[in-house]
Amino acid sequence: MTRRAPWGVLIIALLMFGSSSHAVQAQAGYSASALYNLANAYARGGKPGLAVLNYERARLLDPTDPDIDANLRHVREAAGLPPESRNGFARVAGIASPRILAWVGVLGILIAGAGAIARLYYPRHRRKLLAATLLGISLLGVTIVSGVALWPIMHESVVITHAAPVRVSPVPIEEPLFVLPEATIVSTSAQHDGFVLVRTSTGRAGWVPSSNLAPIVPKQVDRRRKSG
Amino acid sequence: MVSAIAVTIFAAGTALAAAPSVDAAIEPSQIALGESARLTILTSGSGTLSVSLPVVSGLEFRVVGQSRQVQIINGAAIESTTTIVRVTPDVAGIFTIPGVTPKSPPLVLQVNPSTGNGSSSLPNNGASPGLAPLVPGGSNASGVRLTPDGSAFVRLEIPKHEIYVGESIPVQIHVGMRDGFVASINGLPKLNSGDFTLNNLSHQPERAAKVIDGKPFTVLTWRSVLAAIKPGTFSLTFETPLTVRIRTRPQRESTLDDLLGDPFLQNIFGATVPKNVTVTSPEAPFTVLPLPAQGKPPDFSGAVGTFKISTDISSAKNTAGDPLTLRLHVNGTGNFDRVESSMLGADAQWKTYEPKATFNPADTTGNRGEKIFEQPLIASQPGSHTVPALNFSFFDPGTRRYETARSSPLSVMVSPSAADSAASEPPPPSAAGAPADEAHTGLRPDHAAAEARVDSLIPPYFQPRYLGFSSVLALLFGGGWVALRRRERNAHDIQRERERLRLQMTRTLLEQMAAASADGDAAVFYNCARSALRQTLSARWQVAPEQITIADVDARLEGSDRDDIRQIFALADEANYSGGDLQAADLEHWTQLVRRQVTGEDPS
Structure with a gap:
């Protein structure tokens, strides 16, 4: 009886996670x-x-x-x-939505963990259980690859004004180094006093007024504030 | 003072008898202050004669030329030397110049107060051994004071002589060089005063050809801005280093030079040698007034001149968060290096940054122009905002008082930021119901929005809730696996330890059997043999050694092993109660039996 207690906790946690996600989806937001x-x-x-x-x-x-x-x-x-241009990671990440791949990762953890433990109890089925464990690890790997591919997007922004002057420092006094055209996607790394440090796909870097940019993935706090 | 310099003239004596004589004359005997007179000292005869320049307070004596002639009269050589001395008075008055020798009569020079004209005071008689046509050391009709050899001059042209501290006035520095007699100019004009600053001296002078007193000159003109750094009465001069060519041919041969005419031809025939000289301009008096302390505005930054200001802004309509540029234009004449403005200070409406200034000069010296201050502003909130008026204070030397110029306030309409409405506000409508424009006809149609919405665009595996849940899940599985694995390993370890202890005990029993055999102790021998067999059988049957009895042996073993082991168990009981004798052959037999059972090997 005591040996079955962790599995009960897991099932309850899964049900709670699923129900909370479903509740979130039911709310108004992005689609x-x-x-x-x-x-x-x-x-x-x-x-x-x-x-x-x-x-x-x-x-x-x-x-x-x-x-x-x-x-x-x-x-x-x-x-x-x-x-x-999309690299291999991005293509892997594009096979399914991140939400599905997240569940695939959970499933991978479950299969890999259960297989590894079952191997200890059932030595006669060690090979079959080893294959199941590897399958679970592979599913988790797909999720990890998707996360690696999407991680840069978490720090990317789009130029939403007609042109965004890029300066060498976060003050609008000196002449801009260059100008980013509208719809350009840049990676961002720091913020200071209304300016964002950006780097283009060609490697050029500088400070852009934050009002000229919009992040692809808005932060949760911003979203709540705006919706509020 | 040059007047303090004694010049000794050596008249090279010859073998001929001729008593040396000295004549001195000053021309003209009446001049105006600021002009110079020429003192001509003529020595003649043979032998050596020492002539000293006179010393008169208020007069400056400077030797500007010398020539020597040798004449043969009735077979006797008579040498004469002519020395030209420029006499320049410092003050007006009547001066008595003592004779150059004790026997020479004194000379009288009357100096009248300055009349303002720059007329030449020296006759242009060609007495100079260097350049005959020009008068050295004096001023000509153009107000130009030439060098002693008449080859160059420096002249300062200034608009006024009374200025305020910090006030900038444009100046022109003219350097005239007689064609062919100035080999090179070796530096820029230099100000000989620590009470003034010279700014923005043009690097490339203007070049012009002029004829002065009938002689061709090349005049280089530098433009600059002069400013006084402290109040007081000063005089300043400029100097310029030059390399001039000095004529080396004796005066009597000057006719050859006149025949050659062109200085270039004179140089070819070796009539001149180069010499570095420094040409100095006449002194220019200045009165520098202090800026009045009364009425000085708090924001006065030291600007002196005449200025006007105006303001503008980069855009009257803007988006919140986007920077605007506020510009302050300061136009006029004056010391723009002291024109400063702190522009707009930060307030609730505007976030301000440090202004940047640029100056656009309207002339080469930078005394006239426009200074533009640019200050970035960011409206903190959308709505209608007003940029306040800006002030600029300066001292106007024309009106001799401080002035404050004031600009007009500016209005700016600030709309909400586009980033704020990027995800929530609807886009600007194209023509309602109209087809998409041609540039966007390639767009695929809209979708029916039917799927569930999510609260965040952040992928789930970057959300703390997912990361926490999956981490707990992985930790539970990992921890369970590790715990189970460790328990299994511990069980193996216990079994292995038991086996080790059993083998160790068995070896000890076998050694005790051997010892008992040697001692002839049957009870110990058979008990040790039985214990060794019990250890072996207990490991084989997974029961405790002490629980193995003859009945178990009968039940679990078969064949000869059962009989032998059963007999050992019986002999051990018998030996415990009755003792018994040990035969050597029996001991060997039982020892081999026990060893075979314990080790599983056949001793034979």
Whole structure:
């Protein structure tokens, strides 16, 4: 009886996690379709920066939707931006939405853990249980790869104004080093006094007024504040 | 003072008898203050004669030229030397110049107060051994004071002689060089006063050709700004280093130079040698007034001149968070290096940054122009805002009082930030119901928004809730696996330890059997044999050694092993109660039996 207690705790925790996630989904918030439609509206309104921003957000929720990729590519071309290149990690991350891959990771932990423990109890089925353990580890690996691929997006922003001057320091006194065109995606690393330190895909870095940028993944606090 | 310098003239004597004589004359005998007269000292005869320059308070004597002639009269050589001395008075008055020799009569020079004209006071008689046509050391009709050899001059042109501390006035420095007689100019004009500063001296002078007193000159003109650093009465001069060519041909041969005409030809024929000289301008008097302490505004930064200001802003409409640029234009004439402004201070409406200043000069000296101060501003809140008026204080030397210029306030309309409404506000509508414009016809159509919404765009595996849950799950599995694995390993360890102890005890019993055999102790021998067999059988049957009896042996063993072991158990009981004799053959037999059972090997 005492040996079965941890499994009971696990089942209860799983049920609680699932119910809380379901409760979150029921609330108003982001959806891939809504973001995609919003991006289309911005694109038709001649605002490629906000269009790219919402396409990227929609793709974050549904990376398998070909319409998002097609319209994003179209808007980027219309804005005169080079086509984006996706590496192997990004392709792996694009096989399913992060939410599904998160559950796949949980399932992987369950299979790998159960298989490893069962091997101790059932030595006669060690090979079969070893295969199950490896399968669980592989599923967890897919989730980890997806996380690695999406981690840079957590720190990326889109230029939403017509042009964003990039300066060498976070003060608007000196002449800008260069100007970022609208809809450019940059990685951000620091903030200071209303400025954000950005780095372009070509490696050029500088400070941009934060009002010229919008993060692809808004922070939870910001979202709550805005919605509030 | 040059007048204190004694010049000794050596008239090289010859073998001819001729008593040396000295004549001195000053021309003109009446000059105005600021002009110079020429003192000509003529020595003639043979032998050596020492002539000293006179010393007169208020007069400056400077030797500007010398020539020597040798004449043969009736076979006798008579040498004569002519020395030209420039006499410049410091003050007006009537001066008596003592004779250059004790026997020479005194000379009288009358100096009248300055009349303001720069007329030449020296006759242009060509007495100078260097350059005959020009008068050395004096001023000509153009107000130019030439060098002693007449080859160059430096002249300062200033608009006024009374200025305020810090006030900048434009000056022009003219350096004239007679064509062909100045080999090179070796540096920029230099100010000989620590009471003034010279700013923005032009690096490339303006070059012009002028004819002064009939002689061609090249005049280089530098423009600059002069400023006084302290009040008082001063005089300043400028000097310029030059390399001039000095004529080496005797005066009597000057006719050859005149025939050659062109100085270039004179140089070819070796009539001149180069010499480095420093040409100094006449002294220019200045009265420097202090700035009045009364009425000085608190924000006065030291700007002296005449200025006007205006302001503008980069955009009258802006978005909250976007920087604006407020500009203050200061136009006018004066010391722009002291034109400063702190611009707008921070307040509730505006977040301000340090201003940046740029100066756009309207002339080469930077005395006129426009200084622009640019200050970034960021509106903290959307709405209608007003940029307050800016003030700028300066001292106007024209009106001789402090002035404060004031700009007009500016209005700015600030709209909410686009980033704030990026995810929540609807986009600006294109023409309602109209088809998309041509640039966006390639867009795929909208989707039906039917799926569930999520609270955050952050992927679940970056959310603390997911990370915590999955970590707990992994820790539970990992911890359980480790615990089970350790327990299994501990069980193996106990069994292994028991086996080790059993083997050790068995070896001890076998040794005790051997000892008992040697001592002939049957009870000990058989008891040790029985105990060794019990240890072996207990490991085989997984029962405690002391629980193994003859009945267990009968039940679990078969064949000869059962009989032998059963007999040992019986002999051990018998030996305990009755003792018994040990036969050597029996001991060997039982020892081999026990060893075989214990080790599993056949001793034979």
